[in-house]
Amino acid sequence: MSTEARLAALEAQSAATRHRLDALEAERAIRHLHHCYGYFMDKWLFPEIVDLFTDDVELRFLNGIFHGRAGAERMYGYAGEGVRGPRDNLLFEHLLMQDVITVAPNGLTARGRFHALLFVAIHDRVKAQHPDWPSQFWEGGVHENEYRREDGVWKIARFEYRIAYQADYATGWAAAPEAPLMVTPFAGTFPQVANGPDELRPMPPQWPRATLPPFHFAHPVTGRPIAGVPGVD
Secondary structure, eight states: OOHHHHHHHHHHHHHHHHHHHHHHHHHHHHHHHHHHHHHHHHTTOHHHHHTTEEEEEEEEETTEEEEHHHHHHHHSTTGGGTOOSOOTTEEEEEEEEEEEEEEOTTSSEEEEEEEEEEEEEEOGGGGGGOTTSOSEEEEEEEEEEEEEEETTEEEEEEEEEEEEEEEETTTOGGGOOSSOSSOOOOOSOTTTSTTOOSEEOOOOOOTTSOOOOOOSSBOTTTOOBOOOOTTOO
16 A cells, blocks of 8 residues: 555545544534533523523423524523522422433434423422412422533524423322323413413323333434334424
């Protein structure tokens, strides 16, 4: 092999290594970004949450679709009202885990899927102030998000959280209700509904109904798309 050929091979190998390192760094940054979202939710750091999103973000929760930072401030209802920081007598812990992150070949966009596990409670001494809220419950769900790098910084460009199940702590998930706890589907859109979404969509199902949020990634062995199951949303 000529010197020119060896140099070309080394340059190609170096470029491929650089590309893999860039993808790993992007994956690390996205994982850090999304884990920060969970910590901010724990402690009601709503302005910090809104700053995680792109200006043109789309957010999907329950039967609502919110657009842009103004929509994000409505979805995180207290963000524009100066409420920031943990509340006495309220427990709202988010654990985000089991992530699968797929970075696009151009290194500018990515998608990620995370499991979420929540522990939510209202202390007995203030329960009378919130009679419609359960005292303590479990919640599990899935985040399927899209991310975009802007000026070298990764942000959330499309956010979707699907509740998989909710269950009162005392009765457990075998007795879980089909309707959401603590939150309710949106009755209309903004501005007719204060803090409402920009659009409505069909309400996603939750346990005991079967649910299967679409996978953004292909099967890791076959490389084929992971198809949905007929009759299951």
